Amino acid sequence: MCIQNSCVHFVKASTKWYDSFPSPLEAEAMGMCDAISWIDQLGLSKMQIELDCKRVVDSIVDRSNNKSEFDNIVLM
Numbered sequence: 504m505c506i507q508n509s510c511v512h513f514v515k516a517s518t519k520w521y522d523s524f525p526s527p528l529e530a531e532a533m534g535m536c537d538a539i540s541w542i543d544q545l546g547l548s549k550m551q552i553e554l555d556c557k558r559v560v561d562s563i564v565d566r567s568n569n570k571s572e573f574d575n576i577v578l579m
Contacts (some may be wrong), residue, residue, distance in 0.1 A: 506547075515558045517541055531556040532576040535563075 506514040510524070519537050535554055540549050554560050 504541060506542075506545075506550075515545075528556060528558055529576060531559045535559065536576060542570075548558070 504518070505516045506575060508514050519534070521533065525533060535552065538552060
Protein backbone atom coordinates (compact mmCIF):
# COMPACT_ATOMS: atom_id res chain seq x y z
CA MET A 504 0.00 0.00 0.00
CA CYS A 505 1.19 3.46 -0.82
CA ILE A 506 -0.13 6.90 -0.01
CA GLN A 507 0.58 9.76 -2.38
CA ASN A 508 -0.43 13.39 -2.03
CA SER A 509 -2.48 15.34 -4.59
CA CYS A 510 0.74 16.10 -6.50
CA VAL A 511 1.42 12.33 -6.70
CA HIS A 512 4.42 12.55 -4.37
CA PHE A 513 5.14 9.65 -2.05
CA VAL A 514 3.93 10.15 1.54
CA LYS A 515 3.88 6.76 3.27
CA ALA A 516 3.82 3.02 2.50
CA SER A 517 2.94 -0.19 4.30
CA THR A 518 2.98 -3.92 3.62
CA LYS A 519 1.08 -6.87 5.01
CA TRP A 520 1.89 -10.57 5.06
CA TYR A 521 -0.77 -13.28 4.71
CA ASP A 522 -0.07 -16.79 5.95
CA SER A 523 -2.77 -18.18 3.64
CA PHE A 524 -2.66 -18.37 -0.14
CA PRO A 525 -5.64 -16.38 -1.38
CA SER A 526 -6.58 -16.25 -5.05
CA PRO A 527 -5.49 -13.08 -6.85
CA LEU A 528 -9.06 -11.71 -6.61
CA GLU A 529 -9.23 -12.46 -2.89
CA ALA A 530 -5.79 -10.92 -2.36
CA GLU A 531 -6.85 -7.71 -4.13
CA ALA A 532 -10.04 -7.50 -2.04
CA MET A 533 -8.11 -8.21 1.18
CA GLY A 534 -5.55 -5.57 0.25
CA MET A 535 -8.31 -3.04 -0.29
CA CYS A 536 -9.80 -3.79 3.13
CA ASP A 537 -6.35 -3.52 4.72
CA ALA A 538 -5.77 -0.18 2.98
CA ILE A 539 -9.10 1.18 4.24
CA SER A 540 -8.25 0.08 7.81
CA TRP A 541 -4.78 1.65 7.54
CA ILE A 542 -6.22 4.93 6.21
CA ASP A 543 -8.69 4.95 9.12
CA GLN A 544 -5.91 4.28 11.68
CA LEU A 545 -3.93 7.20 10.25
CA GLY A 546 -6.98 9.44 10.63
CA LEU A 547 -6.96 10.40 6.97
CA SER A 548 -10.04 11.36 4.98
CA LYS A 549 -11.01 12.24 1.42
CA MET A 550 -8.84 9.48 0.00
CA GLN A 551 -8.96 7.95 -3.47
CA ILE A 552 -8.23 4.23 -3.60
CA GLU A 553 -6.91 2.66 -6.80
CA LEU A 554 -7.14 -1.07 -7.48
CA ASP A 555 -5.67 -3.21 -10.25
CA CYS A 556 -8.51 -5.70 -10.56
CA LYS A 557 -11.63 -4.62 -12.46
CA ARG A 558 -13.67 -7.56 -11.12
CA VAL A 559 -13.11 -6.40 -7.53
CA VAL A 560 -13.97 -2.81 -8.44
CA ASP A 561 -17.12 -3.95 -10.27
CA SER A 562 -18.20 -5.96 -7.22
CA ILE A 563 -17.85 -2.88 -5.03
CA VAL A 564 -19.71 -0.63 -7.46
CA ASP A 565 -22.52 -3.11 -8.23
CA ARG A 566 -23.44 -4.80 -4.95
CA SER A 567 -26.46 -6.52 -6.58
CA ASN A 568 -24.26 -8.97 -8.48
CA ASN A 569 -21.88 -10.25 -5.75
CA LYS A 570 -21.45 -13.95 -6.40
CA SER A 571 -17.70 -14.40 -6.55
CA GLU A 572 -15.12 -16.08 -4.34
CA PHE A 573 -14.16 -12.79 -2.70
CA ASP A 574 -17.64 -11.38 -1.95
CA ASN A 575 -17.38 -12.18 1.76
CA ILE A 576 -14.28 -9.95 1.84
CA VAL A 577 -15.77 -7.07 -0.17
CA LEU A 578 -19.03 -7.12 1.80
CA MET A 579 -17.24 -6.64 5.14
